[in-house]
Amino acid sequence: MIGRIKGLGSYLPSKILTNQDLEKMVETSDEWIVERTGIRERHISDPNTETVSEMAIKASRAAIEDAGIDPLEIDFIVVASTTNNMVFPTTACLVQGAIGADNAQCFDMSSACPGFLTAFNVAQNFITAGQCKTALVIGSECLSNYLDWTDRGTCILFGDAAGAMILQADEETDDFHKCIMKADGKRYGCLKCESKMQRISEEDIKEKSRFYMEGREVFKFAATEVPKVILELCEKYSIDLNDIDKLVLHQANKRIIEAVSKRLSVPMDKFPMNIERTGNTSAASIPVLLTELKDAGELKRGEKLILSSFGAGLTWGAAYIEY
Ligand code: UT7
Numbered sequence: 001m002i003g004r005i006k007g008l009g010s011y012l013p014s015k016i017l018t019n020q021d022l023e024k025m026v027e028t029s030d031e032w033i034v035e036r037t038g039i040r041e042r043h044i045s046d047p048n049t050e051t052v053s054e055m056a057i058k059a060s061r062a063a064i065e066d067a068g069i070d071p072l073e074i075d076f077i078v079v080a081s082t083t084n085n086m087v088f089p090t091t092a093c094l095v096q097g098a099i100g101a102d103n104a105q106c107f108d109m110s111s112a113c114p115g116f117l118t119a120f121n122v123a124q125n126f127i128t129a130g131q132c133k134t135a136l137v138i139g140s141e142c143l144s145n146y147l148d149w150t151d152r153g154t155c156i157l158f159g160d161a162a163g164a165m166i167l168q169a170d171e172e173t174d175d176f177h178k179c180i181m182k183a184d185g186k187r188y189g190c191l192k193c194e195s196k197m198q199r200i201s202e203e204d205i206k207e208k209s210r211f212y213m214e215g216r217e218v219f220k221f222a223a224t225e226v227p228k229v230i231l232e233l234c235e236k237y238s239i240d241l242n243d244i245d246k247l248v249l250h251q252a253n254k255r256i257i258e259a260v261s262k263r264l265s266v267p268m269d270k271f272p273m274n275i276e277r278t279g280n281t282s283a284a285s286i287p288v289l290l291t292e293l294k295d296a297g298e299l300k301r302g303e304k305l306i307l308s309s310f311g312a313g314l315t316w317g318a319a320y321i322e323y
Contacts, residue, residue, distance in 0.1 A: 001127060001128050001130070001169055001170065001171055001173065001174075001176075002124065002127065002128065002169075002170055002173055002175045002176055002177055003123060003124050003127040003135060003167030003168060003169055003170070003177070004167065004168055004169075004170045004322075005165055005166070005167060005290075005321065005323055006066075006067035006068075006069065006134075006166040006167065006168045007063040007064060007065070007066035007067025007068070007069070007165070007166035008062075008063055008066055008163070008164070008165055008166075008287065008290050008291040008294050009058075009059045009060065009061065009062025009063030009064070009065070009066055009163070009164045009291055010059050010062065010161065010162065010163040010164070010284075010287060010288040010291035010292070011055045011056075011058035011059040011062070011161065011162045011163075012043040012160075012161050012278065012288070013043040013044060013045040013046065013050045013055070013160050013161070014043070015043065015044045015045070015046065016041050016042070016043055016044075017041065017042055017043075017044045017159075018030075018040065018041045019033045019034065019039070019040055019041065019156070022155070022156055025149060025155075026149075026150065026151075026152040026155060026156070027152060028152045028156055033156050036253075036255065037156070037157060037253050037254060037255070037275070038253065038254025038255070038273070038275050038276055039156065039157065039254075039275055039276060039279045039280075040276050040277065041276075041277055041279070042158065042159025042160075042277075042278060042279030042281075043159050043160055043161060043278065043279075044144045044159065044160055045142050045144060045160040047142075047145065050142070050160065051085035051142065052079075052081050052083055052084050052085050052091055052140045052141065052142050052162070053084070053085055053086065053091045053094040053095065053098075053140070055140050055142070055160070055161065055162035056079055056081075056091055056094075056095050056138045056140035056162045056164070057094070057095050057098045057099065058162065059138060059140065059162040059163055059164040059284075059287070059291075060095050060099055060136055060138060060164045061099060062164065062291070063136065063164035063165060063166050063291075064099065064136075064166065066166070066294070067166040067168070069134065069166060069168075071099045071100045071101040071102075072100070072101065072102060072103055073103075073133075073134045074099075074101040074103065074104045074134050074135070074136050074166070075103050075104050075105065075132040075133055075134055075135075076104055076105055076106075076123060076126055076131070076132035076134070076135040076136070077092040077095055077096050077101060077104045077105075077106045077107075077135070077136045077138070078092060078106075078107060078108070078109060078119045078122060078123055078135065078136075078137055078138070079091040079092045079095065079107075079108045079109070079119070079138045079139075079140060080108070080109050080110070080111060080115030080116045080118060080119040080137075080138065080139045080140075080283040081108065081110065081115065081139070081140050081141055081283055082110050082112050082115065082141065082143075082193075082282065082283070082312075083141050083142045083143055083145060083146060083282075084108065085142070090106055090107055090108040091108050091138075091140065092104075092106035092107055092108050092138075093106045095136070095138065101136065104136070105132070109122065111283075111311075111313070111315055112191070112282065112283070112311040112312035112313060112315060113250050113252065113280070113282045113283060113285070113309055113310060113311025113312065113315075114181070114250070114283075114309035114310060114311050114313075114315045114316060114317055115139055115282070115283030116137070116138075116139030116163065116283045116284065116285075116286050116287055116309070117179075117181070117250075117286060117307055117308070117309040117317055117318075117319060118181060118315075118317070119137050119138070119139070119283075120137050120165070120167075120307070120319065121177065121179045121181060121317075121319060123135035123137045123167050124167065124177035124179070124319075125177060127167065127169045127177075128176060128177060132169075133168065133169040134166065134167070134168050134169070135166070135167040135168075136164060136165075136166055136167075137164065137165045137166075137167060137287075138162065138163070138164045138165075138287070139162065139163050139164075139282075139283035139284040139285070139286065139287050139288075140161075140162035140163075140283070140284055141160060141161065141162070141281055141282040141283050141284050142160045143158040143159075143160065143211070143280075143281075143282055144158065144159070144160050146193055146210075146211050147211050148210045148211050151210075151211070153213065153215055154211050154212075154213050154215075156279075157252070157253075157279060157280050158279050158280045158281070158282070159278050159279030159280065159281050160281065160284075161278060161281035161284040161285075161288050162284050162288075163281075163284045163285075163286065163287025163288040163289075163290070163291055164287060165287050165290070177319070178233065178236075178237040178239070178319065178320040179233070179317060179318065179319035179320070180229055180232055180233050180236065180317055180318055180319075181315070181316075181317035182225070182229060182315065182316050182317055183313050183314065183315045183316075184313070184314045184315075185313065185314075187217075187221070187313075187314045188312070188313065188314070189214075190213065190214045190217045190218050190221070190312075190314060191212070191213045191214070191218055191311065191312040191313075191314070192212050192213075192312065193209065193210065193211045193212065194209045195209065196209045218314075219253065219255075219256060221310070221314055221316075222252065222253075222256045222259075222260075222310045222316070223256055223259035223260065223263070225310060225314075225316050226249065226256070226260050226308055226310055226316060226318075227259075227260050227263035227264050229308065229316055229317060229318045230247070230260075230264060230306055230308055230318050231264070232318075233306065233318045233319070233320060237320060239306075239320055241264065241266065243304055244266075244270065244304050244305070244306050245270070245300075245303040245304050245305065246270055246271075246272055246293075246299075246303060246304075246305050246306075247260075247264075247266065247270055247271050247305075247306045247308065248272060248286055248289055248290060248293075248305055248306070248307050248308070249271060249307075249308050249309070250280075250285050250286060250308065250309035250310060250311065251273060251274060251275040251278060251279075251280060251281070251285040251289060252275075252280045252285075252310070252311075253275070253280070254273065254275055254276075257271050257273060257275075260308075272289060272293055272298070273289075274288070274289050274292050282311065285309075286307055286309060299323055300323070301323060302322060302323065303322065303323045304320070304322055305320070305321050305322070305323055306318055306319070306320055307319045307320075307321065
């Protein structure tokens with residue numbers, strides 16, 4: 001048994017922050033940002049109305065409409081986020097209450113940028129184990145709340161968004177989910193943000209609870225490990241990389257995607273991108289990109305996809321799915 005993608009939906013905040021806007025905030029230039037990252041603009045949430053849970057609810061409603069299902073059919077909701085607006089209850093419970101998915105068990109997961117991929121793998125394994133039949137898998141992030149807006153090395157990279165996917169069990173097949181996930185906790189210090197909860201003074205919060213990234217290290221890690229894990233996935237499950245229609249990668253930096261394309265000898269036209277308009281939306285990036293492809297008519301039923309992501313932890317992985 002395996003889950004099939006029944007529906008996709010996304011939500012992007014209405015406020016757009018352009019590279020020109022950033023030029024007024026930190027010492028940077030549109031030219032530098034475009035050349036080094038491929039990003040031109042990103043969406044920034046309104047902290048009052050566009051929280052992680054509100055965006056997750058909007059993306060979920062769109063995915064439910066796309067799937068054409070009744071919310072009562074959903075029996076599992078999992079939300080991937082590192083920027084939840086509530087400490088508790090879980091965002092998954094807030095989504096459940098808002099959309100009326102009364103039959104769903106709910107929990108949140110945190111795995112930074114690969115959060116959606118991890119949640120997707122968990123949902124697939126719940127389906128295979130017979131724990132659920134219709135899963136709602138969400139990635140929603142408001143990283144703008146955690147960025148240091150004086151650090152030009154990080155604040156130019158990220159945007160806010162939510163993406164959602166409805167997965168439904170295909171009971172007719174003995175096919176199974178194919179994925180590989182990895183972690184290297186020894187390198188946790190490359191990309192981190194300490195919780196504000198344990199800080200005792202404002203100064204302490206400023207000093208330690210800021211978004212910290214060693215950009216070059218993370219770049220090298222992604223450009224090396226992502227192609228390796230994709231090749232490992234193909235070898236483990238006898239997938240011919242030449243048969244893959246699209247490689248849907250975490251949208252962190254256009255140059256990382258170009259490096260992966262080169263190392264795999266797979267042409268760039270098989271790597272869809274929306275980073276130019278969204279920036280890095282962390283756990284939301286893969287479902288937002290999939291939704292945009294579907295809406296543009298660029299994702300066809302039966303297409304063979306590899307999803308791959310990487311980020312803080314360090315964590316990374318890849319999964320295979322037919323749309
Ligand atoms: O979801 C996963 C999370 N993160 C990532 O995937 C990030 C991976 N890393 C990257 O995308 C890149 O490393 C960055 C885009 C963050 C930086 O690009 P880079 O080519 O690695 O630049 P760099 O850090 O090596 O910096 C080169 C220069 C430095 O100046 P000096 O020392 O050569 O004088 C930086 O101070 O560029 C400077 N710089 C900037 N200049 C203008 C750094 N940020 C900026 C900026 N505008 N925004």
